[in-house]
Amino acid sequence: MDARKILFDNWGIKVISLGLSITLWFYVMSTGKMEMTLTVPLELRNVPQRMTVVGDVTGSLEVRVQGQERVLRDSAFGKKVAAFIDLSMTKEGENLVRISPDDIKRPAGVSVAYLSVPEIKVRLERLVRKNFRLRAVLHGAPAPGYRVAGIAVTPSRIAVEGPAGAMTKLLALETMPIDIEGARETLTVEPKIDYQGQPAKLLEKNITVRVSIERGKP
Numbered sequence: 001m002d003a004r005k006i007l008f009d010n011w012g013i014k015v016i017s018l019g020l021s022i023t024l025w026f027y028v029m030s031t032g033k034m035e036m037t038l039t040v041p042l043e044l045r046n047v048p049q050r051m052t053v054v055g056d057v058t059g060s061l062e063v064r065v066q067g068q069e070r071v072l073r074d075s076a077f078g079k080k081v082a083a084f085i086d087l088s089m090t091k092e093g094e095n096l097v098r099i100s101p102d103d104i105k106r107p108a109g110v111s112v113a114y115l116s117v118p119e120i121k122v123r124l125e126r127l128v129r130k131n132f133r134l135r136a137v138l139h140g141a142p143a144p145g146y147r148v149a150g151i152a153v154t155p156s157r158i159a160v161e162g163p164a165g166a167m168t169k170l171l172a173l174e175t176m177p178i179d180i181e182g183a184r185e186t187l188t189v190e191p192k193i194d195y196q197g198q199p200a201k202l203l204e205k206n207i208t209v210r211v212s213i214e215r216g217k218p
Helices: 003-008 011-031 164-169
Strands: 033-045 051-054 060-068 082-086 093-098 111-115 119-133 146-154 157-163 187-189 208-215
Touching (some): 051 157, 119 164
Parallel strands (some): 033 082
Antiparallel strands (some): 060 111, 119 157, 146 208, 187 208
16 A cells, blocks of 8 residues: 555544644643652751750651652652651650641642651750860970960850750860970960760850960070
């Protein structure tokens, strides 16, 4: 049979069929549903004033979502989904906080079908402040013929804040070792602080340690 006859016979019907096929394809792509499982970040919000979260809290959870295929297949879709947990009603001590689909931020038209965990444990402790006299720790020795003439820490007392349990264990505050090996002149440094492994933070700024170096007496 002539190929041209096959191609052009009933061409009107063939054009209509092609058009219907394309329309159907676009319809399926725009209305078709699918599911996708994601691991999304978990953020804790609205921690009560003068309280802090202590211990390990999961930083993510697994979520299965449903929605239009074209939305879920968007390369940027995963970045638009996250979990936000409200801690405004929690109190000091151990709290069991439920997670619901309402806590999952996602694009419009996308529903949450599954959460890997229905609740999380969150422990809160009071924030406590303590004042310390910072002790400078030196490492090494000045050059031969020189000596340490004095050490001055500014400010003289340092305010530190942290969870109540941690602050109970923090009994003294020292700098990390300040290297003076071979020094021939006075050093002024902004020291790093040794918190003895406790989750504390400084409330002071511009802390300096001045180590005066001078020639030793003959």
